[in-house]
Amino acid sequence: METYWHSVTLDRDLCKGCTNCLKHCPTQAIRVQKGKAKILKERCIDCGECIRVCPYHAKKAVADSLEMLKEFKYNVALVAPAFYGQFSKTESVDVILSALLDLGFDDVFEVARGAQVVTEKTKELLASGELMKPAISSACPAVLRLIAIKFPNLIANIVPLKSPMEISAEQARIEAVKKSGLKPEEIGVFFISPCAAKATFVKGNYTVKKSEVDGVIPIKSICIKMSRSVNKIAEENVRELRNAGKSGVIWATSGGEAESSGAEKVIAVDEIHNVIKLFEEIEDGKHGDIDYVEALACPGGCVGGPLTAENSFSARSKIQRICKGLDDGMLPFDETIKMFWDESIVYRPIMNLDSDINVAMQKMMKIEEIYEGFPKIDCGSCGSPSCRALAEDIVRGYARETDCIFKLREKVSALAHDMIELENLNMHLPQTNKQEGN
Amino acid sequence: MAELMKLHYEVNGDDFTRAGETSSKVKKTLNQLGFNPEVVRKVAIAMYEGEINMVIHADGGEIDVAIAPEKITVVMKDVGPGIPDLDMAMTEGFSTADHSVRELGFGAGMGLPNMKKYSDGLNIETELGKGTTVTLEFNA
Missing domain, CATH: 1.10.15.40 (Electron transport complex subunit B, putative Fe-S cluster)
Structure with missing residues (x-):
């Protein structure tokens, strides 16, 4: 396991050595030395705040490209629900997914389906009364990294379920094997990601022994390639690809997961500094009456991710409209898929x-x-x-x-x-x- | 003789939103020193309750923290009204906080009980009209 591999990196040539990232980093992981920024790897949680604030675009997220599809015989695009909100002229999930297929994928799989399955399991766990209150969602990878370095006392509060991305990758592979007749290793599963921290999680195999995701491709790099085709796709080429229901798609926006959980007393917090403030209070013994906390590092939730293309407020509005037309129907996952983490989050006392x-x-x-x-x-x-x-x-x-x-x-x-x-x-x-x- | 580190803080009495600032600072310091997270959590919760009490009842006060590798002592001193009935104040759910305070989500009557629950030693000296000094001890 490459413990300190990071998606968020610096392009030294573009860096002017200003203090924008320095002041915004929530874990004080950046220093400017000899006129250039430097990321302290052990402190960085890949939240992407620096990517957002850098006026010179010197902060980047290292991820994979479509080139990688060549390494596999059959490729599945694992689509984050935030992707549905990225296109100005269409709100049809079928159109968006059909256009995505044209980029060289053999199939698509909606991570929103995984979110629905995680939602059901979370409901079950909340009802069991076995969770430490307030139970904290494990969905956001940057938030998990934050807890690991700053809030050791909250590790026990995290609901130790794998992310929707991870279980979706497992299900996608199972379905692809059935459809193609190929071996599991001949199938490439690529997450179309709004966030850098997901790439870090996949590469670092956090909470799982070995991630089922083969590559992480930024939403914005896909959007550039799809910007025209998504508006020009012929009606006969639009396939019925959408299966996910509202309770999963709504996860793309802050408050969505909390709403889907059905818990009575929930807090949905977004933006990493707000998350830190709330966690400080939970650590001080406040909010013990709250059942469930949805905590997302990006402003507005995943639609506000640093690797998205569309304005997050506009994307949010689109996701909400899409959800209005959806029911909560869901397709079941294979029963052999393990829902719980293989490995727990471990406290890394890097501030010592x-x-x-x-x-x-x-x-x-x-x-x-x-x-x-x-x-x-x-x-x-x-x-x-x-x-x-x-x-x-x-x-x-x-x-x-x-x-x-x-x-x-x-x-x-x-x-x-x-x-x-x-x-x-x-x-x-x-x-x-x-x-x-x- | 082990090293002893001392910290001193003033708690502002008229601002609810700032209650918790001191416990937050102490929490950060203890974390950096490498104390067991569970010990840090106990100190943070007990101190936070104490800070809230100082703001609600006593118009603020002073907090002194003495840190030794094996023991943390927190002395919270105010010149407020004092506690009329200490036994009652130690009862879970008993509160003298007024309506406006409860509206803000405080005054649930868990302050002193929680301070007792989360510390390894609690001593309260109080005199009506003079003030209260709460000493909390934690074994590291």
Whole structure:
């Protein structure tokens, strides 16, 4: 398992070394060093905030391309429900899926079907009363990564179900084997993704022993290729491909999953900073009366994902209209598919100052001392996200006090003062000698 | 003699939305120091309850935290009205918080009971009209 593989990466040539990503990163995973941003891999949760805010498009999500389809004999597009909201001129799921087939896929599979199956299982678990309250949805991969590094006490609250993407991939492969007569390994299953964190999850095999997804292709790269064909597809070529019901499709927007869960007391939180705030409160013992929490890292939910093409508000509106025309009918999944995680999320205490608590305390006191001397304006010019973070970086050995431009100015000014003093002293000396000589 | 780290905070009395700021800071510090997450959670919950109490009943106050590798001590001091009946105050569900406070979702009568439940030692010194000092101890 490649523990620290990340989808979110930096294009150094495009990076101007500004502080936009630095200030927005929810886990303080970015530093600017020598004029270029740097992602601290162990802290990054692949939420994609930096991709969203970078004005120079230097932050990117590494994912797969359609080229990869050549590696398999039969290819299935695993379609995230957010994909349905990406096209300005059509809201027909059948049209959208039919046009997608033309890009070289042999079949399509709606992840919304997987979302329906997860919804039913979640309902069952909520009714059993065995979940720790408030139960937290496991759907958003960036949120799971956030919990793993920042909220160890909430790991037990997560409903340990595989993601709709993962179980859909398993079902898609089973169905493809039946249709094609090929071996499972000859079938390529590609997730058409609104988000970077999904790519990280697939490549890192998080919560599963081995992901059933063979590749992750960004929605926006598919949209470019489909932008014309989706409007020109002949009526006779539109196939009836949609099977998923409303309770799954609505997962694309924030609040959708919560609504589908049927739970009485639910909270639906979206946008990573809002998620952090709510989780802090849950950790403090608040919201113990809440049954279920839907937490999505992107603003507006998956339609707001960094790899989507359409404005998230417009996409949301389209998804809502699509859902109005749908019932809750669902196709069953194969009974052999395991719904629960193969592996649990493990706490990674990456914020720890030291493994020895005594040493950690000494470091912490040093941090406080250094921090007190800083201007506390969090300007970011030093390359750390805040004055406090710079103090930590200094104690961890990554930075120097003079990285702070105010501290540097103080030092320069003190130095200048010393030089003047020295100069004064020198001017004085010959005169003294003269006097002594007389 | 083990190292002792001391933190001092002022709790603002007139702003509900800020109650929890101190416990949040302490939580972050304890996490960075590498304390067991379960211990950190207990400190956070008990401190949060204490902070809310200070805001609801006593117009704020001061919090001192002493951190040693094996023990965390939190002293929450206010100059509020004091607790008239401590036994009652320790009863789950008993609350003297007024209607406006309950409207905000606080004042469920779980403050002191939760502070007792989540700490390894609770000491309360209170005097009517003078104030209250709550000392919480946690074994790390």
